[in-house]
Amino acid sequence: MSDNLFDYLKWRGDLDMSRLPFSVEDQLILSTLVYVNFHPYIDDDSSTIGKAVARILEHGYDEKNYRVQNDHRLLEMIDHSPRFADLVVSDSVEHFDEKISCQFYAFTVHLPGDRIAICYRGTDLTLAGWKEDFDMAFENVVPSQADALEYLTCVAGKYKKDSLILTGHSKGGNLAVFAAANAPEYVKSRITAVYNNDGPGFNEDSPTKNKLPSIRDKVVTIVPSSSIIGMLMEHTLEYLVVESSSFSIFQHDPYSWVFDGPHFKYADERSKESLLMDRISTSWLKTMSREEREHFVDVVFMVLGAGGVSDFRSYSKQLLQRQGDIIKAYRSLSSNERALLRKIARNFARVAGRTILGMDQDGMKETPQLEG
Numbered sequence: 001m002s003d004n005l006f007d008y009l010k011w012r013g014d015l016d017m018s019r020l021p022f023s024v025e026d027q028l029i030l031s032t033l034v035y036v037n038f039h040p041y042i043d044d045d046s047s048t049i050g051k052a053v054a055r056i057l058e059h060g061y062d063e064k065n066y067r068v069q070n071d072h073r074l075l076e077m078i079d080h081s082p083r084f085a086d087l088v089v090s091d092s093v094e095h096f097d098e099k100i101s102c103q104f105y106a107f108t109v110h111l112p113g114d115r116i117a118i119c120y121r122g123t124d125l126t127l128a129g130w131k132e133d134f135d136m137a138f139e140n141v142v143p144s145q146a147d148a149l150e151y152l153t154c155v156a157g158k159y160k161k162d163s164l165i166l167t168g169h170s171k172g173g174n175l176a177v178f179a180a181a182n183a184p185e186y187v188k189s190r191i192t193a194v195y196n197n198d199g200p201g202f203n204e205d206s207p208t209k210n211k212l213p214s215i216r217d218k219v220v221t222i223v224p225s226s227s228i229i230g231m232l233m234e235h236t237l238e239y240l241v242v243e244s245s246s247f248s249i250f251q252h253d254p255y256s257w258v259f260d261g262p263h264f265k266y267a268d269e270r271s272k273e274s275l276l277m278d279r280i281s282t283s284w285l286k287t288m289s290r291e292e293r294e295h296f297v298d299v300v301f302m303v304l305g306a307g308g309v310s311d312f313r314s315y316s317k318q319l320l321q322r323q324g325d326i327i328k329a330y331r332s333l334s335s336n337e338r339a340l341l342r343k344i345a346r347n348f349a350r351v352a353g354r355t356i357l358g359m360d361q362d363g364m365k366e367t368p369q370l371e372g
Helices: 005-012 024-033 049-057 070-078 127-135 143-158 171-182 207-218 248-252 272-286 290-304 312-317 319-331 335-362
Strands: 088-097 102-111 115-120 163-169 191-197 219-224 240-242
Touching: 005 024, 005 070, 024 070, 024 115, 024 163, 024 191, 024 219, 049 070, 049 088, 088 143, 102 127, 102 143, 115 143, 115 171, 127 171, 127 290, 143 163, 143 171, 163 171, 171 191, 171 207, 171 219, 191 207, 207 219, 272 335, 290 319, 290 335
Parallel strands: 115 163, 163 191, 191 219, 219 240
Antiparallel strands: 088 102, 102 115
């Protein structure tokens, strides 16, 4: 059976960071921890992670505090881990706006040695959060990216003597890279590391792409061997490949990432499936104009939100009812909207078929990393 981040906590959880410095494995813990609904439980700038965790655990298992059930288990282990429980957590900021599809949350963890780790949350279970992800395919700056940059600037101004580490998983990883790349120079110079855990890239027209070389030496991108989410859109930075105990898109789950004792277990390269999906998604996006991408995303999420549903947890509890709402919403679309959906679906099938045939003939080879 493969080791995971729970096993890592057993290996390293009793060693505080003054004895064993902050590591790349530690940042994954923080990037996962920030998914928990900490905001109501961090009420000042002197609270420790342990105190906040204890407050949450006092309420038992309340699903609204967690993205997945493993998050509760993570809190239980953190509660008995001096390595993390004794660290001060501050500056909890949450911004959710369904009207503009904004889902943002971040907190700051204070590390030994005048360092702080700014932790950005990835996508939660809300439709607004997922729509914001899809909006990245045509928007150069989505609301949470603007929030991430503002948060970095404010925290850097508040803690002027501290060096800065940025981290996040999924969309949180994208936010970390975006904020670092777009930060003013006086802030950027204090950044020592940026960790992107399987976060998507940027669309081909994004000005952020041209700023990535300025942080190239600071960014550590980690993807699972069958990465799909982390390969969406364009990447111009190198990455490390970690093994996973899961398969396909489920490898996106950080709880599936494999550890070899106290360290990640790395793979030599991405899987054939990851390479295939990367080429398909890249080619498929190029078949759509910016306007078509925007219209497509709006229509899809209008249909998904039929019946007033605002999160995917509701779908799982009322699956049959939701299917009926989706069918009704689809039938209410205009002829032009239906035609657009059919066109995009046909393009996807055509691109997928050609890509599969082409890769069967040419072999599955890693696409060379782009130079920024």
